[in-house]
Amino acid sequence: MSDQRVVVDSGYLLEAIMPTTAGLQSQALKLIGEIGSGRTRAVVPWIFFAEIAAGCAKGVRSRRVHDEDAQEFMRLLVDLGIDVDMRMDGALSMYQNAMRFHAQAYDSIYIALAESMDLPVATVDSGMKTAVRSVKMDLY
Numbered sequence: 590m591s592d593q594r595v596v597v598d599s600g601y602l603l604e605a606i607m608p609t610t611a612g613l614q615s616q617a618l619k620l621i622g623e624i625g626s627g628r629t630r631a632v633v634p635w636i637f638f639a640e641i642a643a644g645c646a647k648g649v650r651s652r653r654v655h656d657e658d659a660q661e662f663m664r665l666l667v668d669l670g671i672d673v674d675m676r677m678d679g680a681l682s683m684y685q686n687a688m689r690f691h692a693q694a695y696d697s698i699y700i701a702l703a704e705s706m707d708l709p710v711a712t713v714d715s716g717m718k719t720a721v722r723s724v725k726m727d728l729y
Contacts, residue, residue, distance in 0.1 A: 599640035692720035
């Protein structure tokens with residue numbers, strides 16, 4: 590098993606099933622393969638699977654993905670053994686991090702986790718990328 594660990598934004602992995610570009614889908618599938626093989630450990634905050642479920646539900650409703658495929662994708666992610674950090678900050682702390690990182694509150698949850706563990710962040714979100722760079726953290 591590898592020592593390589595990365596905090597993974599839900600949007601990064603959603604690219605595997607609902608790609609915005611072929612390149613992003615390829616990156617997401619590659620990371621899923623690395624996690625599945627044990628070469629990389631994914632670390633996510635408590636909100637990750639809620640965001641995955643919300644993204645899949647939105648994709649099914651908008652007909653970007655079939656219900657069966659969305660459910661299979663969610664089962665795959667659960668079976669990968671992703672490390673879920675269950676620490677939940679209060680609203681004030683989330684607000685303060687959002688202000689400090691110049692990011693959305695949801696994004697700041699991922700960034701704060703990565704900062705606390707000194708890990709890179711895997712994201713396709715341009716706002717989150719800017720926030721990560723602004724505090725001199727690494728992107729995956």
